[in-house]
Amino acid sequence: xxxxxxxxxxxxxxxxxxxxxxxxxxxxxxxxxxxxxxxxxxxxxxxxxxxxxxxxxxxxxxxxxxxxxxxxxxxxxxxxxxxxxxxxxxxxxxxxxxxxxxxxxxxxxxxxxxxxxxxxxxxxxxxxxxxxxxxxxx
Numbered sequence: 341x342x343x344x345x346x347x348x349x350x351x352x353x354x355x356x357x358x359x360x361x362x363x364x365x366x367x368x369x370x371x372x373x374x375x376x377x378x379x380x381x382x383x384x385x386x387x388x389x390x391x392x393x394x395x396x397x398x399x400x401x402x403x404x405x406x407x408x409x410x411x412x413x414x415x416x417x418x419x420x421x422x423x424x425x426x427x428x429x430x431x432x433x434x435x436x437x438x439x440x441x442x443x444x445x446x447x448x449x450x451x452x453x454x455x456x457x458x459x460x461x462x463x464x465x466x467x468x469x470x471x472x473x474x475x476x477x478x
Contacts, residue, residue, distance in 0.1 A: 357441075358422040358448045360455055369411045370457045376404030377465045381472035415456070419449055 379401035386393040426445045
């Protein structure tokens with residue numbers, strides 16, 4: 341099954357080298373993740389202030405997270421597949437010389453990690469969760 345998965349990916353990748361997405365796309369999905377996180381934490385507030393808003397806000401959170409996590413899945417698969425296709429782990433373990441194409445893929449992987457605001461997203465979600473708990477307790 342794993343080989344079939346990479347065969348499909350390899351046929352796609354043979355036409356196109358992995359590359360990072362434009363910052364506008366990255367930050368659009370970042371914003372979607374934050375909006376979804378806010379929506380879920382805001383449910384606590386809406387339960388007290390305006391219960392009729394709980395359900396719509398919940399849908400915003402769920403649908404937003406569905407899209408956001410599908411995007412994150414795509415990015416994760418893209419990175420893993422690039423590592424697999426170019427056998428980067430094996431080459432590094434064997435201290436083998438990397439080709440120019442291998443180096444381009446390594447630059448893509450490192451750039452992708454550096455450009456991703458996922459660590460900020462995780463921290464904001466943590467802070468929003470703490471805030472939601474505090475609001476609920478008091």
